[in-house]
Structures are given as C-alpha cells and as structure tokens.
Amino acid sequence: MSKRDYSLFGPDAKRAVESGLTAAEWYHTEVPRKVMKDLMARSDQPAIRDTIILYGSMVLFAGIGIALWPSWWSAPFWLAYGVLYGSASDSRWHECSHGTAFKTPWMNNWVYQIASFMIMRNSATWRWSHARHHSETYFVGRDPEIAVMRPPEVAKLILNFFGILDVIKFFPNLVQNALFGPTAAEKTFVPESEWGKVQKVAIVHLSIYLATIALAVWMGSILPLMVVGLPRMYGAWHHVMTGLLQHGGLADNVIDHRLNSRTVYMNPISRFIYWNMNYHVEHHMFPMVPYHALPRLHEVIKDDLPPPNTSIAQAFAEMWPAIKRQVMNEDYFIKRDLPPTAKPYREDFHHYVPGMMPPAAAE
Template structure:
C-alpha cells in the first residue's frame, strides 16, 4: 500500500523533469519585473517591521541555550535508566530545533549585529547537519524559485509523493544518511552536478573545508565513544538530529507539502498555520511561512505583525496542525496512488486596492518612479532622479533611465549614492530592499552591498555592485551616468 503506483519523476537541477520550468531569459525578466505576488503594504509600515534589533534575538537564543543545557544535563543524569528515553527525546527535540535557527540566521535577520547572525548560523548549521556554505546557497535558490521544478533544490515532497520517505523522515531515516554522505563527499572535494549549479566555484573551497571540520568532529566523537565503551557522546553530537527530528518534520511539512508546483504566487505553494506557543517558540515563528516568503527581510519576532498587516490579502490561515494534516494527508495519498499532478488549491481573496500616500504614488510600490514626470537630462551626464523630499533618510528609490534600472540611496543628511538597480546575484530589484548600516539588503536573499562602494559584504552576493556619483542640487537629486 505504501509503495508508489507511479514512476518517480526527475527533480534534479540538471535533468529534464516533467513539468519543469527552465530558467531562461524570459523567466529572469519576469523575476525582475516582480511577477512573484507581493502584498500591498505601505513602505513606511513595512520598513518598521524590517527593523533589526539584537534584544529579541538575544533573549530568544539565551533561553534556547538554557533549555539545551538543562535538558542535556537531565539526559546525562538519566543515562542507563528508562528515564533516558523521555529525557533524550526532550533534549533531541530542542537540539533539532536548531534547524529553525539555522534558517533564520542564514537570512541574517534575527540580530542587528552581523557577527552574531554568522556565529549562530554556523553553530546551528552544524547541529542540524546542514553544511553552512552549501545550504546558504541552496536556500537562496529556494527563495528565488520556490517549488519550481528543476530550479528549487529544497522541494521536500516530490511527486508522486513517497509516503515511506515522509514517515521515515520523522526520524530523518531517509534524508539523513544522504545528507551525511553529501558532507563526506564535499570533504573529499567532490560535489555533484546539482550542487555545482547553485554553489559558486569561488565558494566551494570554503564548503570543502567546512565539511572537513564536520567530519573531523564526528570522527573525534566516534573515537571518544569507542574509548569509553559508550555511545553517550554521540547522543549529543550528530544523533540528536535523528532521534529528535520529529518536530522538525511535523512542522516542516506544513510549509509546502501538497500545494502547487510551478506557480509564482506564494499564497498557492506556501502555508501559514497557527500552532501552540511552545512549538512556535521552537520554530521561531516560521509557521507564518507565507509572510516569510513574500518578505524575507522581516525578522522572526515581527512575523506575527506582518501576518496581521497582510492577512486580508492571503488565504485564510490554518487554525491548527490538525486542520493542515486533515487536508494534506489525503492530498499526498492521491498524489502517490491516483494522480501525481493533484494539489491543494488555496482560495485567494479579491485584490486589495488602496490609495497610496503621495510619496509611494511618486515612487511606486516597489520604489520605482511611476507617476512622476520623467526626469530630464541636464548638462553632460548628470541626470535628475527625484526631489530631495521624495527620498527619506536611510531609504532607497528606484530609477529607470534609457532602459536600465538604477537604485539611488540617501543615508544620514544629504549623503546620496547610486548603483545599478539589480542585485548581482539573482537580478532582484534593490529598490525593494532595506538600507541598513550603510548597506542595501537584497529583498529576496538578504545579501548586502555597501552603498558607497558597491562592495558585496554579505552572502549570498559575491559580485560587487557598480556605483555612480550622486549629489543634491538645490531641491533635486542627480546621478552621473555614462553616456
């Protein structure tokens, strides 16, 4: 009964999958033009939600570390008794929730201080057995092409649905060994063809050395366990991801399983579900998954507020895990045995039409000039962009000139800068991004560029951004463009 009736489809990034969507010039142009659905929310309200602060994350991670220490100590005390079963299950569940912390810190949003994001990102990556450099780039691709066949390397439930794999992965029995094997392969410097499509060659040496460190730690703990004649050390490194991974699978399946493939609307391929406070804490609010995908720059602690701000524009949230699984399980069974193309169709509300403030009617929802008078070229190559008052401090505006997109920034006072308008990583409009600490953060993958120099300062971006002189002239902002 659990064996699939239909042949497996090819979901590789280098194969020829049925219903695959090739990444061609037209698709890139569609992405640039913003064909992914985006919510209608005033820029100032959105910017307030995107504010970074160390405080909430320090409290959250501090409590998590205390829970790890306390549950781990109880597990040690219970070793050799039947109490070890619930004790280690508790510890493993908390330990495996590192997956949510890996995810959030990979986006660089929990902490305002960058090194804190990076520190917890690498620690959490190791804990959840996701090599940090590989998965940073994998997840960037996931956000670029969410559930797009032959483009997204993180499609959890492929069609026809493999029910044995889904159940086995509640303890990571299927995906776990292959992930460990991939770490070993990378430690040997042997990435497969799929990995080579999204991890840049310039990053691979870091990936290899990181994988070697992982393997060295595993070997060290294996030797320690052998030396003392007990596998207790391995119960704290490596194995918790297996025996404690049930909650990760329970919540992770709610993100996309059973929903549409090959759609550019996150409301049709992603879910938001209400869960109890304990699970929500361990999951770092990732149950607000539609909200996270449509605006990944919003930190975890602000996702409930973002949910309230846009919920009239999204499908009704699921009120419980039971409501999700009651709908999802029959859909997955149908994909496995009746029709692999079957999927759940979420009801979409009518489009929201709002009267935007004057500045947003001038700049457009995505920060680009739309209704303003077309700028006129002045003497030489200096081009008028906008009125000074149209660009707030610590803000960005988009500007089109001669068929090319630019981004113009204002830092404190009258410090104006300009650059190409598209991220060098995946050609995303930077005018939708966030100006933070003298950098522009890409709205899709959270990479950052220094606005003054164009230097790529935070992965996944690694190619610098071209910059242009910009200055204030009277009450206007001008940029100097090549002829």
Template sequence: MIIPEEKIKIEEWYTSEIPRSEFKTFLKRDNWHAFVYFGLWLALLVAVGALACWLFPSWWSLPVFLIYGVIYTGNNPRWHECSHGTPFKTGWLNEFFYWFCGSMELRDMVDFRYSHSRHHSFTIQKEVDPEIPAQRPPNLWAFFLDFFYLWNGPLAMTNLVLHSLGIVSKKAGAYVPEEDYQRMFWSARAALLPHLIAIGLAIGLESWLPVLLFGLPRFYGGFLIWTFIVLQHAGLEENVWDHRLNCRSFKLNPFTSFLLMNMEKHIEHHMYPLVPFHALPALNQRIQAQLPKPYHGLLGALGELIVVLFKQRNDFGATIRRILPEMD
C-alpha cells in the same frame, strides 16, 4: 549547474499591499530578540540534556532523551534564520550560530546558503527549486522515513562527507558556482568537525552519551520538525508566482512557535524574507486580510497532506488549493 532562465519563464512574485515607508519598520534588526530565542533554547537544551545524562542508562532516561531530541531540532529554524542574516544585528553572531546550528543537522553553510537562496527565488518551481519537500509522484517511503531523518539525514551526511573530501555532490553541483567549491569544501569540514569530536569522545569514554547529545538527537527527535518542514509547501500548487498558493502559515501554541522561531508565519517569511523572525507576528497582523486563513495546528494540515500525497501517486495534478481573500 542549472540555469533557471533556461528551465522556466521567470515572473514577478506577488507581494502584499503595504506602503514602503511602513514596510521598512518591519526590517529593523537587533540582538536582544535573538539572545532571548537562542539563549532560552540553549538553556533548555542543557537542562534537559543534563537530566537525561543523570538518568542514563536507566529506562527513565528514554522519555527525557525524546524531549531533548525535540528541543534539539529547534536548531533547524535557527540555522535557517541565520542563513538569511536576520536574527542578530551583529553579523559574526549570525555566522557563528549558522555554523553551529547547521552542524547539528549535518549542514554546511555554503551549500545551504546557495540552495536556500534558490528556494526563495524560485519557490516550488519544478526543475529549479532544490528544496521541494515532496516531488510528484511522491516518494512515500522517504516521506515517512524522514519523521526520523532517515532519508534526508543519510543524504545530508553523504554530501557533507563528499564535500569535506573535496568532491562536489550532484545536488550541490546544480546550484553552487564553481568558484565557491573550495569555500564549500572548507565549510563542510567545519560542519563535520563537531560530529568527529562527539564520536571521538564516545569512543574514548566508552559511552553513547556524546552522540546521544549531539548528532543523533536530530534523528530520534525529528518527528516534530519534519512535520513542520514538509507542511511548509508539500501538496500545494507548483509553478505559481504567489506564495499564498504554495506556502502554508499556521497558528501554533507559544512553545512550538518559540521552538520554530515564528517560522509558522511561512507565507509572510517567503513573501518578505528579509523581515527578522521577531517581526513576523506584527507583519502577519498588518497583512493578514490579504492572506489565506492560517491552519490551526499541524495535525489537521498533516492529515490533509497525507491524503493528497496518496492521491498524487496516480494523479499528479492532485493539489491542495488555498482560498485567497479575493476569491471569497
């Protein structure tokens, strides 16, 4: 297991200037915001999935399945938020949707909770953060494959199978304490179960539909969510203790913001990870004068990132440097 204190000098993170009494108002949790965001997402998923099934196997089903896949990947910010325990005020609802939405992406609860806790504690600190999306030099092959989850997807599947068999993966061994191995093994089995059911139904019904609706959509519909995931941090500064320099925030259209559960306010989320998703827009309004200007949309930032990733093949120091308000 990697001990961060043995690898890096730990410093305090920069935080925005906001009175503690005022900040507490952003921490309030409820159930109804999450019911809206989860309920509408599931309803949309069921409606589009039903249309895709009705059209299957005609060619007309292809664009509908593509739309279904993009909606399906809204699971990612939902299990991510549930791992923080912030969407629902009711704890068991967070845990249920953390399991269900995580399973949709071949993730188990124990592994990711430890991984993501370290990611937040040591964001983009080399040798310590297990969730750096693009190492230096970057693996461009992996970067492009993951637009359809074809790099991290097989790795996640391999780790999930290993853990379900009681074998600790090399990745998890770096951050999961030994005393939680058994919990991780059972968590992996629980995450694998819905996939085994889908595969069993596909075989029993002699139809591709069960796996086209559960599991495979993360692959064929993964291009939007991967664009967002990789843009959260890739190409920005490493080994700094200021989230304004190693995270990106965006202005997005309402539907994409809904699908991503406001996680485009990513600097704000990293600076204050206990603030529920529904309070992030208000938090952004309060502290935006202390933040770099947000990107408008994903495509411009993606183009900027691809350029710097190609530069980093030969120049490891090539970096996108954000302009802070105090630097203007």
C-alpha cells in the same frame, strides 16, 4: 498527466528557464513603505533572549540526561534535548541564513554555524541552496529544497520524521565534500568562489563526528552520540512535521506564494521551536522581515491571503489527503479560496509553463 523530473540537470529544469518561469516576477501584497520599514527593522534582543533559552535548555536537559544515563528515567530529557537539537536547529539555521534573526552580523553567523552543524547541513552549501529556494520556490528541477516531490513517496516522508534518509544522505555527501569539495549538483547553485569554503566546513564537521565516535568507542557507550549526532534523528520529528506543512500538497511552478505556501496558527512551544516560520506565506513574500515581526506582518497582509490553517492538526488534515492523492495523480494540488478582500491569484503565467498541470486538476 505530467511526470516531474526534479534533477537540477533534467528537462524540467531546462523548461523552467526556457519558458521564462525563472525570470518571472513574484506576486507581493502591497504594503506601505513606512509600515514595511518598521517591520523589517532589526533587533538583537528577541533572538538573544530566545538563544539563551534554547542553549540553556539544551545544557539542562542534556545534563540531566547524562546524569540519569543509562536509566530509562533519562528518556524524557533526551526527547526534550533532541527536539531542540534536531528541530529548533532547523529554524535557527534558516533564520540566521537570512541574516535577519539578530541585528549584529557576528551573532547571526555564530548561531548559523552551530545550527548548520546540528541540523547536518554544510553551512557554505546550504546558504546558496536556500537563496535558490527563495528565488524559485517549488520550481521543479530548480528548487533544491523541495520536501515533497511528486508523486510523493509516503514511506520516505515517514522515515524522515526520524531523520533517517537525511542522515543516510548526509554522511556520504559530507565525506565527498571534505575530500573533493562540492558535488556536481551543488556546483549548479554554489558560486565557484565559495567551493573552498564548502570543503573547509565539511572537514570541520567530519572531524567533530569522528572525534565523537572515537570517544564513544573509548567509553564503550553511545552516550557521546546521544549528545552529538543522534539527536538529529530522535529529535527531527518536529521540524519535519512543520516543514512538510510549509508547501506540502500545494501548487508547484507558480509565481504567487499564496498558491504554494501555507500559514498555520500554532501553539507557543511549536512557534518557539519553529521560530515563527508557521507564517510561511508571509516569510516567502517578505523574507527581510525578521521572525519576531512575522505575527505583525501577518496582521497587516492577512486580508490578501488565503485563511491560515487553524492548527497543526487541521493543517495536516488538509495536507495529508492531498499528498495521498498526488501518489496517484501528481498534478493534483490544493487551491485555497481567497477572501473577497484579496487580489486574485497571479495565475496567467502558469498556463504557459510546459509540464504544468491543467487548471482542472486544481481544487
């Protein structure tokens, strides 16, 4: 059984480069150019509508929460506000980092900056980490955004449903970024020309948190922190729930997104919060397709993909036992059957990757 080293400076990172894995070409389903052009077309309208609903709902829920504070009657409104702050911001951060949510660049940038603050990510750093995540999705030692490392630490995964580990990790990093710029690990994927931006963003974020804390101390109440900061914890559960499903229990070190990503049919509320990233195989295969066109892309290519999971619950029922098995056998992963209409998985390359699991471990 192999032991994975997720350090960006470790032996697995070196092997991924030396073996040619990082230079390999990913599998793509063939889509006629005219169809793809239509799917890639940008539009402001869907994202403006969704952003008005999102920010309008946040103002409404927070306003009622503040009005009813400190009564427990305010709790449901904080829970609703928290999910929009601590989970919908993840998908807005994601889609706007791709620049596909809106047609107009400044709209993407504004929503990206706001969402980055709410989800506690440095907007200058994470743009680059996400580029790496797309180039080298779940390559051990190369992808800085692996949510479920093997062997999985289940307690940590559960703690993160409340954002606990993310937040504990975020603040020391924020202070370090504000004082000294990017960390050594961040410098491996952020170009030197952007290091100044990393520091500048960190100073802005840190200043807002310090002002919020000062206001809370002055008021003698945690109410300001209920609005800014804490919702990243009490509202994180939805983005962690959906985020784990993206790649959890599936293969790593592969160059076929059908092997390492998961598409899940979800209810309309979750799809609004998640901005259609439940079509995750489709998104990774064609990251230029905006969130609002992913359902159409799914219809175009679904015959070449493993059958989607039919609900969040059904997807967890598939993933969670696999994660538990990975605790004992980190080489284990779920390999889903393809429909007869699909092209075979691109697997030939995988066997040449040192540290990669033997085919017998797959199911």
